[in-house]
Amino acid sequence: MEALNTLKVIDIGIDTYHEPVVYMRSDCHICRSEGFTANSRVAVDYGENQIVATINVVDEKVFEPGNAGLSKIAMQRLGVAEGASISVSHAPVVTSLAAVRKKIFGHKLNDEEVTEIVQDISDHRYSDIEIASFLSVCAGSRLDVDEIIALTQAMVACGKRLSWPDSPMVLDKHCIGGLPGNRTTPLVVAIVSTAGLTIPKTSSRAITSPAGTADTMEALTTVNLSLADIQRVVAETHGCLAWGGAVNLSPADDLLIRIERALDLDGEGQLIASVLSKKIAAGSTHAVIDIPVGPTAKVRSQKEAERLTSLFTQVGAACGIQIRCLITDGSQPVGRGVGPVEEARDVLAVLQGGNDAPEDLRERALFLAAHLFSLAFQERYEQGLERAKDILDSGAAWTQFQRILTAQGGIKSLPSADFQHTETATSTGTLQAIDNRQLARLAKLAGAPNVAAAGLRLHKRVGDKVERGEPLFTLLSDTEGELQYALAYYRQANIFTIGVVS
Amino acid sequence: MEALNTLKVIDIGIDTYHEPVVYMRSDCHICRSEGFTANSRVAVDYGENQIVATINVVDEKVFEPGNAGLSKIAMQRLGVAEGASISVSHAPVVTSLAAVRKKIFGHKLNDEEVTEIVQDISDHRYSDIEIASFLSVCAGSRLDVDEIIALTQAMVACGKRLSWPDSPMVLDKHCIGGLPGNRTTPLVVAIVSTAGLTIPKTSSRAITSPAGTADTMEALTTVNLSLADIQRVVAETHGCLAWGGAVNLSPADDLLIRIERALDLDGEGQLIASVLSKKIAAGSTHAVIDIPVGPTAKVRSQKEAERLTSLFTQVGAACGIQIRCLITDGSQPVGRGVGPVEEARDVLAVLQGGNDAPEDLRERALFLAAHLFSLAFQERYEQGLERAKDILDSGAAWTQFQRILTAQGGIKSLPSADFQHTETATSTGTLQAIDNRQLARLAKLAGAPNVAAAGLRLHKRVGDKVERGEPLFTLLSDTEGELQYALAYYRQANIFTIGVVS
CATH class of the missing domain: 2.40.40.20 (Barwin-like endoglucanases)
Structure with missing residues (x-):
C-alpha cells in the first residue's frame, strides 16, 4: 500500500x-x-x-x-x-486538541495539557483555524495564573535557551508597546552595560508597528546574530542589541503571535507568557516591564495596567525571574522620529547629548535604566537615576553604544528618504492630543518599516502652542506614490487635536 | 492611484x-x-x-x-x-469583528450584533481563522437562548426563503445524526405526503458520514432541483426529496459548518440555529427532531438530549415554528445498509414490504411519521401510528414515493459495487455492541459516499446470537485497493463486541 x-x-x-x-x-x-x-x-x-x-x-x-x-x-x-x-x-490524530475542547467547554487546563498543546503547536501539528480556536478561548482573561505559568514554562521548554554562566545576574527590559517612537531599548542597553551589568537584549522586528527595535538597530548595524555571535558580543561588551528571530527562543510563541495579530487579539495570558517565555529563554534573571497607559495605547486604563502588573509579577516569581512593572504615560509618542531610521536619529541624539535630543525619550530611558540599577544594586530609585544620568551625560553610554555596534559588525551611516513633505497646522491653538494608532498607520503607509528611511518626524508635542501654518510633521518616503497615498490617508484621519484659543 | x-x-x-x-x-x-x-x-x-x-x-x-x-x-x-x-x-474593515471580541471577553451579544456578524460571514468578509474564533467562543454552551434565537433569525435573514401560500401547515423532520443507516427521511416523506400533508423536504449531502439523505436519494432520482422545480414537484405530490444546497437556504450556515467540522466542534447553539434556520427558511411550520442517544452517537447522554430538547422547543417557539423533539435509541445503526445505494435498498424494501425489509428502520420511520400526524391532525400518537401503518402497509406510500421520484426526474436503477467481501465472526456469543463511529469510518474507507455503491451491509444486530464463522457484514467497493485498505482498518479497529457464552 x-x-x-x-x-x-x-x-x-x-x-x-x-x-x-x-x-x-x-x-x-x-x-x-x-x-x-x-x-x-x-x-x-x-x-x-x-x-x-x-x-x-x-x-x-x-x-x-x-x-x-x-x-x-x-x-x-x-x-x-x-x-x-x-x-x-x-494526518495523525492530534491528541492535545481534546484539551483545547476542554478549554472551549470552560474547564481549567492542567500543566500536562498546556505542555502538550504548546508542544504540538511548536511541532506544526495545528492548522491555523485550530490555533485561532485555542487563542480565542484563552483570551478575555480566561487563563488563570496557574495556566499562564504552565503556558510560559511550556513555551520555554520547546525553544532554545541561553545561559550566562559568568553572570549571576542577567538584566532585560520590555515595553508592552502601542506608542510610536519610544525607542528606549538601545539607550537602556548602552547605559546599563556601561555599569558592567549583563544585558543581552534580543528584540523583535515590527509586527504591526512602523518599527521594532530590531528594525531600528538594523539601520545602525548588523542584528542578524547567531547564538555564538551574541555570546561573543556580550563577552566583549556586557550587552548586545540583536534580532531575536534568528535564535529561535520561543518558536511556539512565533506561531501563536502570527494568528493573534491576524485576529487582533490581545489575550493577557498569552501576552504575559509570550513576553516572559522569551525573557526566561534568554537567561534573564531580572527585568523591567514598561506599561504605557493612554486612550490610544495598547493598555487603556490604570486598572488594566495594574492587573497586568499583578499577573506579570506572580508568573515571573513562579518561573524564577524577578519582574518590576512600571506604569508610564502612554498619551503620545515618545521622541520625534517614527520609522527605523528616524528613531535611530533620536537615539543617537540622546546618546550624543545634542540640542536636538528629544527630552521625553531621554527621560523615559533614564527612568527605565534607573529601575534596572535599583533592582541590580538593590539601591533606591533616586540613586539609580543619578547613576544613569552620570553615565549618559559623561558620554560613557555613547562610547559604550559604539563598542556594541562595532562588536556586532560595524556602524552604518543612516540613509535619507528620497521624498519628503512637511504638513502644517490649519488652525491656531494648543495641541491637545495625538492619536498613536493613526500616527503609526500614517508612518506605515509612507513605507515604514520595510523602507528603513520611511516614516515621519514630529515637530510638535501634546501641550505645545501651535500657530496656523507652523509645521506639524514631516512625512518621509522612498516613492512619490507612497507619499501621496499616506497624505491622502492623513487628510481623512484625525491624528492631531488642536484646541482653539478662545 | x-x-x-x-x-x-x-x-x-x-x-x-x-x-x-x-x-x-x-x-x-x-x-x-x-x-x-x-x-x-x-x-x-x-x-x-x-x-x-x-x-x-x-x-x-x-x-x-x-x-x-x-x-x-x-x-x-x-x-x-x-x-x-x-x-x-x-481589505475593508469588518466592524462586526468588534462584536466577536466582545463575545471573546465573555459578554452577551444583542440581536443587532449577532445579525451583523452573520451578515458579514454570509458576505464572505470573514477569514477562516475569524470564523474559527467566533465558533470557538460560542461553543460549550456559551450562547444563551436569546443569542441562539438571534443567530437563527439572522441566518434565515441572509438566505433565500420558500413560501407555500396554498399550505397553511408545512411539515419537516430532522435527525441530529450519528447513526449509520437510519435513512428514515424518504419513508417519512412518502407516508406523510400520502395523507395530503405538505412536506417539501430538502436534505444535505454527507459531511462526515458515509451518506446524507441527498446522497441516498441521488442514487434513486434527480435531487439537484431548482426552487421552481421544488415548487412544481410539491404542487404535484405534496412532497419532495431534494438536495438543499442548490437553493441556498442558509448560506451563512454552510460557511460555519465547514469550519465547525474541521474543528470537530459541536456547539449546541450553533447546532440549533443551523437546523432551525434551514427549517424556517424552507417555510416549515411544524417539525419533529429525532435525537438518538447512545455511547457512540452524536448525543451521548439523556441529560444532554433533554437540554437540546428544551432549547430547540424554546427557540422554535420564538421563531414561529412548532418543534417536537423525540429522544430515540442511538446504540446501533438503523437498517442494514450503510452508504448511498445500500441505504436506498433498505428504503425500497420497507416501502415494498418485502421479507428482507429491516424492521428497525420501518419502526423508526413509522414512529416519526406518527408524531408528524399527531402534530398535524392534533391526534394522539397511537392514532397517528395507525394512520402511518395503514399508508405504508397498503402500498400507498410506495406508490406515492414513485410519484415523487417521477416528478423529480425519473427513477434510476441502483448500481452494484464491483468488489465485495464478507467478513465472518471469529468467536461465538451474543453481539453486545456496534461502534457507530468506527462503522461509519469503515464504510467511508470503502468509498462511500463519493462512490454511491460503496459501503457495507450488516448481517447482525445488537442482541443477535452469533456463531463463529457466520457473516457479520459485507463490504462493498469499486476498487480492490479501497476494499483492502478498509479491511486493514477493520482488523485494527474494534467495531463489533461479541460477548462469549459462558
Missing part, C-alpha cells in the same frame, strides 16, 4: 506563509482512494521527515499525474527538493 | 475550497506600495463585484509581471474570466 502513496515533488513557487500546502490533482489516485478533498489535512513524509499540510486541489493543466506541488514552507520544513519522492497519507 | 492597482487575471487552476486566494508576485508594484505580504487580507474588485481574499506570494517563474492568479472560488465569486482586469486594495 505504501508505494501507492508516492508522488514526485514539484516546486510550485507559492509562498503560503506558515501553513504548508500540498497541491494535488483531483484525479490523483491517492486523493481518490484516501478520500482527500480540498482542505483535507494530510501527513507528508520524506525520508525521516514528516509534516502536516493542507490539500489544495489543482486542475490537470497545472502538472502531470504522479506529481504533487509543495508550497515554500512545506518544502523548507520537509527539507526536500524538486523531483524527490514523497508520500501522502491521513 | 486606481489604475496603478490593476492586474490581469490568470486562472491558476487551484481549488482552495471556500477561502478565496489571490496569487501575486513578490515584486508586484501593488504588493510593494501597499505593503502586502503573504497572508495579507485584500479586497479584489472586478466591475461591481468585490471579494475579500488572502494573498499567496508566488515566484517570478509562475507568471509574468502585471498579472495576478485567482483560485477557483475567487474567480467564481467575482464572476471573472482569465485576462480580465481586476484591482487589488486593502
